Amino acid sequence: MKTNDINHVAIIMDGNGRWAEQRNLPRFSGHKKGLDVIPEVVEELINNKIKYVTLFAFSTENNFRPEEEKENLLNLLEFALNKVAKEIQKNKIKLSFIGDIEYLPKHLLKKIKNVTRNDEVKYDAELIIAWNYGGRQEIINVVNKLIKQNINHIDETHFEKLLYTSEIPNPDLIIRTGGQQRISNFMLWQSAYSEMYFTTKLWPDFNKKDVIKALKDFKKRNRNYGKTN
Numbered sequence: 001m002k003t004n005d006i007n008h009v010a011i012i013m014d015g016n017g018r019w020a021e022q023r024n025l026p027r028f029s030g031h032k033k034g035l036d037v038i039p040e041v042v043e044e045l046i047n048n049k050i051k052y053v054t055l056f057a058f059s060t061e062n063n064f065r066p067e068e069e070k071e072n073l074l075n076l077l078e079f080a081l082n083k084v085a086k087e088i089q090k091n092k093i094k095l096s097f098i099g100d101i102e103y104l105p106k107h108l109l110k111k112i113k114n115v116t117r118n119d120e121v122k123y124d125a126e127l128i129i130a131w132n133y134g135g136r137q138e139i140i141n142v143v144n145k146l147i148k149q150n151i152n153h154i155d156e157t158h159f160e161k162l163l164y165t166s167e168i169p170n171p172d173l174i175i176r177t178g179g180q181q182r183i184s185n186f187m188l189w190q191s192a193y194s195e196m197y198f199t200t201k202l203w204p205d206f207n208k209k210d211v212i213k214a215l216k217d218f219k220k221r222n223r224n225y226g227k228t229n
């Protein structure tokens with residue numbers, strides 16, 4: 001693979017709350033608008049030959065938000081599943097989830113199972129939703145699995161096979177909207193050599209022009225993975 005080939009783009013969608021506050025709207029409106037912009041952004045990435053797109057939609061730390069906001073986000077997830085399920089299958093996009101989703105209500109888990117089932121379809125791209133996802137928790141899960149199996153020596157390849165992302169390449173580019181420049185417990189293992197792109201644009205304002213800008217910026221990077229060229 002050429003150093004600047006790009007296969008996987010992961011996005012930390014930040015700034016929904018501020019977008020709403022700036023308009024004197026409830027935070028929920030920011031999340032709703034945040035959901036609305038997803039199709040345009042994902043479509044543009046896929047048009048640019050990106051095979052894997054991961055969206056950080058709900059972090060393990062988001063569990064500490066008020067009940068009402070968490071419920072609103074769950075409702076949006078359900079709404080999205082109902083709305084996009086057919087659409088993405090028609091467009092040959094595989095949908096998958098990373099994170100600990102077992103706590104979700106049964107009817108939602110069933111819906112997720114239906115839309116993420118592995119059939120014989122040959123997919124053009126994969127959309128991965130990180131939900132109740134935390135990078136540290138993911139690593140601890142792996143360690144616990146290893147302890148259970150009485151394994152006392154492993155290598156990186158073995159470790160990677162036990163991560164949620166075992167079937168997904170590491171992200172080449174991580175985009176974070178909303179002005180903060182940090183990783184916030186996202187893909188801690190997988191981001192070891194990811195290029196980072198930060199923008200002050202709030203997520204609900206992010207659009208396909210911004211996607212192009214981020215991809216252009218990525219192309220200029222020199223990815224030497226610690227080597228001299």
Ligand code: FPP
Nearest residue numbers: 013014015016017018034035057076077080
């Ligand atoms: C961060 O903004 C965003 C979130 C915690 C939620 C992201 C969710 C969506 C875009 C909609 C749901 C998505 C799916 C796939 C169902 P923030 O609230 O932390 O913003 P702030 O930093 O301005 O307060």
